[in-house]
Amino acid sequence: MGAESDSVDVPVNAPFITRALDLQTGFKHILAPAFFGALVGGLWQSFVMPHVGDINLPNPIHGAFIVSLLLSPLLYRVLLDDEASRWKEYSLGLGTLALLFSVIWLSGWGALFCGGYGALLVWVWVSTDWGRYNLPPFRYGLWHAIGIDLGAFAGSVFVYTQLL
Numbered sequence: 001m002g003a004e005s006d007s008v009d010v011p012v013n014a015p016f017i018t019r020a021l022d023l024q025t026g027f028k029h030i031l032a033p034a035f036f037g038a039l040v041g042g043l044w045q046s047f048v049m050p051h052v053g054d055i056n057l058p059n060p061i062h063g064a065f066i067v068s069l070l071l072s073p074l075l076y077r078v079l080l081d082d083e084a085s086r087w088k089e090y091s092l093g094l095g096t097l098a099l100l101f102s103v104i105w106l107s108g109w110g111a112l113f114c115g116g117y118g119a120l121l122v123w124v125w126v127s128t129d130w131g132r133y134n135l136p137p138f139r140y141g142l143w144h145a146i147g148i149d150l151g152a153f154a155g156s157v158f159v160y161t162q163l164l
Helices: 015-020 023-047 060-070 072-079 084-107 117-132 137-163
Strands: none
Touching: 023 060, 023 072, 023 117, 023 137, 060 072, 060 084, 060 137, 072 084, 072 137, 084 137, 117 137
16 A cells, blocks of 8 residues: 655644734733733832822722823723824823723722723623724723723732731
8 A cells, every 4th residue: 555645735724822822902901901900000009009098089990090080091002002193082092991990990880890890801802802803092001990990909908818
């Protein structure tokens, strides 16, 4: 039995694998906002919360949103590097969810919906779906606000447990 040495070229076209392993999107739109939120939330918990008093406002999540809105032109430049004049759209998306999350945190249901289950489910869904598209700055602002919220919650809880 002779083996034929004919080779067959099979084109490899795997858009799912290249999309699933898109590290740039994962870093810029998932990890960076979450780490930014964790850093600011942790610092806020460590340095601001001891001086706030009994009212506990602004909490670390509010602090992370305040800092992110103040730095939104820089965040837009670093994370999106899109047309410079569109940073206001990014800030509007960031501010829209920041306002919504801030109101929910003040309602008493914050830890359940904003810092935990609800926001995490939305963030996972958005991160798995929106990474495939080239979105307008407003939607990137929404996406980053969810990451900042979850990161600030996690960072402040971590610092709080380390301070005890």
